[in-house]
Amino acid sequence: MRAFVLTAPREFEVQDLAPPTATPGSVVIDVQRVGVCGTDVEFFTGEMQYLHEGHARFPIRLGHEWMGTVATVGDDVDPSWIGRRVTGDTMLGCGVCRRCLAGNQHVCEFRYEVGVRNGFAGALAEQLAMPVSALHALPDTVDDVLGALVEPGGNALRSVWGANLAAGDRALILGAGTIGLLAAMFAKSRGAEVHLMGRSERSLNFARALGFDGVWSESKLPDLPWDAVIDASNAPALPAKALELVEPAKRVVYVGLAGSPSVIDTRTMALKDVTCVGILSASPGLAGTIEAYASGAVDPRPLVAATVGLDGVGAILAGQRFDEAGDGPKMHVDPRI
Template identity: 30%
Template sequence: MTGGGERGRAVLVERPGVHRLVPAGRPEPGPGEARVAVYAAGVCASDHEVYAGTRATGYVRYPVVPGHEWSGMVEAVGDGVDPALVGRKAVGEGFRACLVCDRCREGATSLCAGGYDETGFTRPGAFADTLLLPARLLHLLPDGADLRSAALLEPAAVVAAAVSAGGPRSGERIAVVGAGTLGLLAVQLLAAASPAELLVVDPRAERAGRALSMGATEARDPADTGGLHGRYDLVVEIAGAPTTAHDSCLLARRGGRVVLAGLPGPGARGLDPVLLTCGQLTVRTVFGAPSAAWARAVRAFAAGLLAPAALITHELPLEGFAEAVALVGGGDPEVGKVLLRP
């Protein structure tokens, strides 16, 4: 165990549009807790929402230190935690599940009925030099793991949950709708299932093209998919655009499976109940990632089935928080994953 006298820094969003880089202590972990020295933290669209003030009521509590995608090294642990964790590379879950409700007891920790509570939104996050969290949320990495790449394991865990919900089987025709960070991670995981075809749909040609280097067999613009309706055994929608959930169901064959993992905004087009019923489609939805999906993502990363480093395009210090948020929210297709490096 180490002391908490050293000083650090953190990005504090006091309210929408207002942030400061503030001094932050290195707190002593309490019972069951671990303190992590943050190596890298990913900036995503939800962090942009926190700063812009557009995140849904109840899903953020100001003032807050954002940052829910991170990697680092365990530097101290509290009572009741194995001291052998100190010095280990790790990532960690964001949801602070209650572990006692019916959903948690069945292993669906991302459906916890105890109320929403997540690192970087209602608890201090990883846009800081150090992060304090329950040690039970840690997932340890191999000693030789690349911590820069590992900062993307939070979105990879969401993708692992979506892929697991879809149940891909070798030889199937599979489509991924959306070629952002999540979509490209989904391509990597789905390619490992040996599909006969792996289509990626995205209007951004450069993004869709990158999927071809990650295991996709074809990339198309959404406007050019009409001839592919009813073709795919499994469709994983991970874009969250207004029409992508509806259009993904059109791509699925009769009796096919659709997983909706993109988070649409207000006004999104609904699903066609006639198509769902007559086509006997199975539709699953995913929000966040339970512990089991985290474990699958970490195993896939350790085995080399996930290579997130190729998605990183920008790395900035904590002082560059405002620039990082602007990059994420700017809509430039050349901007991939943006990291903050304490």
């Protein structure tokens, strides 16, 4: 099968590899759609922290936002999975440690992360092997584009849960990229007044076209009481800015990660009686995201600017935008083309 392999920082190949086999407890999936995200770009540049901590090494096969159809199953797997359209959890815990047994496999110390951590091959290939326990079936109302947006959607949904938003609350999302826009969509679906703060004029104009209550640059951000601030950016200074902006006794959610350490003043957090929530993964939010997409409560398909084949992945990771691409922040890959 063909697969995109990152062999070193900024070095890559589309290789012909042996296809995976369905071992006990696992399935093999024909991949139909894969999203490229900021984590993949950090691997491409060599900045991803896991590379420096020993949790990942080159060569690596990326791809953790995906959907496809089950092609084969292991001997002990229900054969009714064959032919089903699925997506899957990125975080694969050991299943036996204290965290996993408490339902927190996404923070298992020994976890694999699909296409990210401990060498588990990702979905930027024609086929992908996955444990059946990590699969989520997709209803017919969740098409291929939506299916590959479930993983980032799960992060965004958990961010909105962490913000504890109710109808009529005013939320500020820092960052107008994929996660920020998804969080804004989920917050809007809950009846919140939603504002975004971003940087580039292109991203701001795109966010405005989606119909949010306010879209601002930092210099033009209005002085309003914010019931929740969700930091979905990668800017090192914005975690402190979020804490500064939020109303006392309200919530800040940190889902974005900067490439260098961010500093907040815990005196501010305590004196304002603010609750701060960190979000690592989509895992607990996957089922809720599929439900929201299936019902039409949230439709993030406009976020996808273009879909390319495996031969176009390197250009995407290098930051190139194709002439035919739309204004959305997300690029998708179809390994079949």
